[in-house]
Amino acid sequence: MRAWFWTLLLAVVAVAAAVLLRQHAGNVVILVPPYRIELSIMLAVALIVGSFILLYVGLRFLSWLLSVPGRWRGWRGRRAQHRDDNRLERGWIGLLAGRYAQSEKDLTKLLGQTRNHNRKVLAALSAARAAHAQAAYTRRDELLRQAQEFAGEKALVDAVGALWAELLLEQGQPQAALEKLQTLPYEEGARYVNITRLLLRAHVDLAHHEQAYLLARALFKRKALEPAEAERIIGVAAAGRLLEAGDDWRTVWKSLKSTERTLPPVALAAARLFDAQEQGSEASKVLESALDVQLDPELLAAYARCAPADVQRRLSKAVRWLKDHPDHPDLLRAMGVLCLHGQIWGQAERYLRRSLAVQPTAGTYALLGSLSDRLGRRDDALSYLRQATAASVGLPDLAASAALPAADVQADPHHLVADNPEDFVLPDPQTADSPDILHQRDGISDYDVHGGVLPSRHEAVVASSDRDDAFHEYFDSAPIPAASLGTEEPAASSEAARTDSDKPAAY
Template sequence: MRTWFWTLLLAAVAVALAVFLREHEGNVLILVQPWRIQVSLTFAVLLIVGAFLALYIGLRLLAWLLSIPSRVRAWRGRRAQVRDHELLERGWIGFLEGRYAHAEKDLTRLLGQTRAQNRKVVAALSAARAAHALAEFSRRDELLAQARDHADVDAGLNEAVATVAADMLLEQGKAEEALALLTPLQDGGARHLHTQRLLLRAHSALGHDEQTFSLSRSLLRRGVLPAAEGRVLLEGAAAARLRAAGPGDAWRAVWKDLKSDERALPEVALAAAVRFEADEQPDEAARALEAAIAEKQDTRLVLAYARCEPAQVKRRLAKAEEWLARNPNDPDLLCALGMLCLAGQIWGPAERYLLRSLKYRNDPRSHALLGILYDRLDRPSDATRHWRLATVAGMPLPVLASDGSLPAADTGADPLGLDAEGMDYYLAEPVPSELPEALPEPEPLEAASAADYVLDPDARTHGEAGAAAPATAPVRRLDDDLDEYFDSAPIPGVNFDDGDDHAPAEGKPGQGGASGASWSSPKN
């Protein structure tokens, strides 16, 4: 549009000039001693215009020639900037894809080759992010130090370095170091939302309830904090402030500072009820719990409402029955009504409410309360049964087997025991003709046996007290042990045919004369 405007303007000027020169004919005389030059007016005008154009073109050409070095420098800068942007783009794409090692390599290369301070800081911070994702914390700290050096005195760059470093320190669990970096930003008047969120995370991790409460309330009001997360932080901080406040007017000032919706949060209402009860104001405690239950019927609130002195039972019982009318199948309300009836010694309704509560949920608390009720009514069997049911409902218990048979004895550690697999080895060994009269008594072993397994824990004590062990145990021969072990079943590969041809021959290997039975190798 601009080009068309100037074109039309020049055309109009040219037409107007041509018309003017046609109507006003004349000559132009130029006297330059010793010359006298006379030309027409039209030619003089054209000559002036031509001279102007020639001068203009000449000057533009001269300026273009003189600007060649600067244009070359600018071209090199643009080419370097393109390379830097390509590296930065490739590094961030790799970081977002999760290829942190490649991203750190590209960003570190960018840090070394770029000359722009801003890009140096951005490259160092991005590479520090990638190193942090790789859990290379020492390398991350080195890159952060380089970013601080390149930021120099630029306030914006220094704030960016501090924010990124604090975020990574919070992810690492170093809330104190992160808070040390963020505090100067807060004192300097930084009110950025990201900085405020980082401060909230740091104060919450360090348990600074006052700062957590004020920051969470501010961010919730501005709508930049998720509602669920903000309510949890606000609720915990407000309840902690109430619990930590001193007696008297100190905690009341904290309570008055809270808004109505903040007072209705469950943790806050519970903490306020405890403080009111400590100051012997049960009516105020009841009102705080009632306001919270009206907003959200929480189990903790209902059970706390049911714990009261007998003087408060009538008022709270009437209120709880109103809630039950709106939700008649709520087991928490039924259990709370049972607790209130127990506190007021109203035995019949207490039993009915607790049994109705168990109808909808198997709750150990209801069983325990029924046990207390039946114990008070002198019904020990029912009380014991519900106490047992409370234990079963409250925790997983092992199921004991009712099998009364003894387990098989473990004979693997018996030094005198033989099994079928070891018989071939035993037959292959020569047996001396004369065995020693007695073997040394074996040392007692710790292996379990069937004799140590008793179903009745008291049977062991009675058995040990009733039977006196002999002073000296009789010495058993090896042959007797073998006879006792092999007297019930035939051994594969051993012949027990009667006959003198199988009688043991004294002095032959593989035969023994003490057992009265002859052994022979299996015949093929």
């Protein structure tokens, strides 16, 4: 649009000048003694315009020639910047995609070739993160030191310190990270949210409950922390403050907000402190206030531990909770434990069975087993305790009809192999010369099926003490053989059970 405007304007000026000059004919005389030059006004104007155009074109050409070195340097700079941008982009894509080795290679090459200090800092920081992902902590620290050297601006210095601290926290060195963070500027405000979060992580890992409590509250106030995470951190930190306060724990307790007092870790710590000072009623109030907000399993377990005198009052309170949560397994188990403390056996069994129907747990099975044993129901107690063991270690129940595998007799020192086991009989201890000799019946070769030579009747005498030791060592370590599940041959089973252990087995 602008080009059309100027073209139209020049055309209008040219037409107006032509009309004006045609109506006013005249001459232009240039006196340069001893010369006298006379021109028409039209020619004079044309010469002036032409001279101006030639002068303008000449000056522009001269300016273009003089600007060639600068334009060459600019072109090279733009090409280098484009190359650096491509390498930085490839490095970041590789870092985000998990190709840490290739990413570190590209970023390290960029760090060595680029001349821009800001880009050097970015390349070093990115390469340090890639090296950290490969657990190359020595290379990571070296890259971070290079980034610190090239960081001239305050913002870049803070970025290097914050990233270094974050990587140290991920490595599991909160003390070193805290030392790095303490060198950075910090004030409560939106500008330092990231540093505040890193400080919170360091203090939480170091169990600095006072600092973690204050930082978590500040971040939650600025909505920079999720409510669930804030409750978890504040609860643990406030409980730690209570337990570390010593005799001044009441002052800390009064400084907490009402919502913080109902957090499970805080309520458990306060109840423990009240119980330590024999103020069970205050401990009950603390636990009940927390349970009114949330039926936490640990709170319910602590609420169920009480003296028999407090059972009735706590049961009445638990019944009101049960109306709102009729199928809460932890509440049902806690009520069963309260009934056990109060020796209300029927109600205890009823609550525990209801809890077991909703959620089977090893603890509930164990409580029912203990109750059944107390009531004299041994079979039920054994069944419950067996199920508690299976639930705690994850063992499958063995089928009742399954038989255990037979004992491995290959290592039995008295084991002999023959085609017919009846060919070998035990000697009569009243008439045999030695109780440890195996007699061979007529018609049996001196070679067993494995090709070994059986000892003769007089050569088979072995020292009784050595054989007995080997015999007992074998059967002490062997698994129990499968017992007969039927009743077809009871006499044979009882006879085998009465076999004298001093006699070797014959096969």
